[in-house]
Amino acid sequence: MKMSKWGDRLKKVEELAQSFQKNPLTTPYKPRLWPCQPSSVWKLFPRQSMATSFAQSCKEAVHVFALEKEKESMGQRIYLVTSYSELWFYYRTYTQSLMHCYEVIPEGAVCKLYLDLEFHKPSNKGSDGKTMVSLLIQYVCDKLLEVYGIECSAKNVLNLDSSTEEKFSRHLIFCLQQAAFKDNIHVGRFIHAILQPVLNKPKNGSHLDNGVETRFMKRRKEEGGDLRFLQVKNKDGRDSLFVDLGVYTKNRNFRLYKSSKAGKNAAFTVAEDNQCIAKPEKGTSLEESIFLASLVCNVRYIGHKQLRFLCALSGFLSSPHQEVDNFVLTVVRKDGIQGSLRRWNYFAAEQLLVYDIAKYRWCENVGRFHKSNNIMIVVDLKEEVWYQKCHDPECRNFRSSSYPLPQEICISYVLTLDEEDQVYLMDDAGNIESSQEHKPMGPQSTTHTEEEKSDVWGDERDDWDYLESLDNFEQKSEEISDQLLLSCMADFDSQ
DNA sequence: CTCTCCCCCGGTCTTGG
């Protein structure tokens, strides 16, 4: 027993040694594309972890790709570290060794919203893939608007096809102008959350009363959330989902545009019903721009020349607790100043609802309006009080006295639920009104106007200050409640 | 089919009351 395990180990080590010899860390193959661009990176590694650490140590903007070998070493993968432009330079010519190439979506990397869609054709004779894709895109766009205030349509979604006779297979990559997700784990949470209506179907088990449950279902249908079209049968005739939920794991390998699986012929091509217009930038071909658009982690290039990484986006005008929102609005609409709710954040552990306020800058600490810094209103749902904090450096640790919430607001929190139900409800992004009847939050949003943006980001020193405090929020929300959809997003803004 | 990576699950070890 022990001997055979040692034998296995020894064999592995020998294989590894061989693999190192075959793929030395300094590959002799070192292309130099442009004389003016001295630093070319093109390195192969037998293990993903090695490639990842090398990529991280690089000062150049390089990325890890997985290459599937063919024939005798079928199934084996080696890992390439290079830049997008260098990869494209060799990739576009259909270089044999690059035919089965995967983008490694690194742990913690900012990335786009992406979907892997598939079903077994013979088991789903009645299913119309194209219609399903179209319905799904519309649904996801609706949810992006609802949850994050992001307006998009099928025109923003690169639709790649890798279908065969056996299998309907698509990749969707959402190319949003100003927003990207914090990482692919957060993308997974968002997708999971918006698909709750179809995921939750068999299990019930909670102690929610039946009336509430039925209202949930009704609500879902009213919102066009009938997701039954996503239900498909797998090869064995068992129920499964059109959307593959297994692709949001750490360091996921995601097959590239124009790549096929080793031993298969179906490469990803632009689907015939694709509506995404990838506009080529100067010096790039249409094909390259499609390639760049298809890369899940290629976030910086889209649309703008100069993108500035700002912070987590959660710019929602209204939370699921409309009564609380309305109350906070009465607090920030005084003396003829029309304050508004720029953002809300919910910290489940402390049951704190934190509002970032726009236009209204009255600070109790200084007894006047701040000139350029905004304030926060914190609603403590547990204590049923609210107080004011602010972003100004001199008020950093200031917290105003607590004021009681109006009685009528508190009544809506009488219903308490356990942890599990909180998770369920918070994930259930679509059911704003249903979740309103309970304590936990489901995110909701609205767009904020350009003028509000310029107002907030107007002063540079304020920006830094604001960013710092947002970072704290990020951290906190990370620690406290993973279900928070609002912490999923990272925001990009042009200068 | 083979391979890598990664998640999950179940068993075991550790720690602390």
Add this chain to the structure above:
DNA sequence: CAAGACCGGGGGC
């Protein structure tokens, strides 16, 4: 002895 950390096998993709 129970809860949490740790490890290794199974299975999915």
